[in-house]
Amino acid sequence: MSDTAGTEIERSTYALETLYEHQDHDFVIDTVPHVIAWLAGRGEPQDQQPFLFQMGVVRPSGAEPRSMELMLGWSTEALERRDIDLLSKIARLRSGRTVDRERITENAAYGLALVAISALMPGRRVITMCKGEAPDFVLDATPGALRGVEVAGRSSGGLSALRAVRVEKSARLNARNDISEVHLSLWCAVPRVSELYQVKP
Incomplete structure (x- = not known):
């Protein structure tokens, strides 16, 4: 697929029910209802699946950001079997x-972060969640060298809202000497935009 300037935009399609294969059952079962309620809560024509997120995959090293479209859908019957x-x-x-x-946005963002990890970091699994500190999702709990994903969601505000979150959270994460790798997974419902931002290394 190409945008109006002719630049190729990558498209990734993901079925929500496959989260049960890619990530821990307990995290998935707690977040999937929130994802669906958050995305498809109003019943308007544009709130029908597949749900398209305009997504930026950004690294701080100066590499060119990747622009992509994430298409998310699901089979209700397959999810009900779980x-x-x-x-x-x-x-x-x-x-x-x-x-x-009052936690629909927060928990939906957790579920969508699990989707991003599964779709864009193949083979990586969340092993635990941090309590009261970043990162939210831990991929590797090696003492002094944590690897993980910090998550945030906003109901509205688009990229400007997400980038304000990115600035705030990046500063805090960069100040942590015990984290060797961390990404920000940021989501907005209206408009549907997302960023996966690599803070470290």
Whole structure:
């Protein structure tokens, strides 16, 4: 696929149900309902799958950023085979009848970060989550040389909102001597844009 200037834009297609093969069951089952409620919550024509995210894959080394499109879809039937309560969880999130209603954006961003890790870092798996400190997802817990992914989501604001988050979080992560590799996985619902930003190395 090409943009109007003729530059090739990579397109990646991902089926949400394959997260159960690529990542830990407990993280996936907790985040998938939020992803679906967040993306498909209004029932408007543009809120039908596949959901397209304009995505930038950015490295701080001066390398040219990669522009790509991430197409996300799912089979409800396949997801229900993994989680028989899926539809009731989604309905409760959409109706607000759950204590998680104010965490939909946060938890959806976690689920989408799992998608990004699986699609763009093939073979890498989240082994744990940090409690109260970055990075959110840990890929390698070697003492003094953590490797992981920090996550953030915004309901609106587009790239300007995500880049403000990037500046704030990058400064904190760069100051950490115990982290040897860390990425930022940033997501916005309106418009649907995302960044995967490599902070270290």
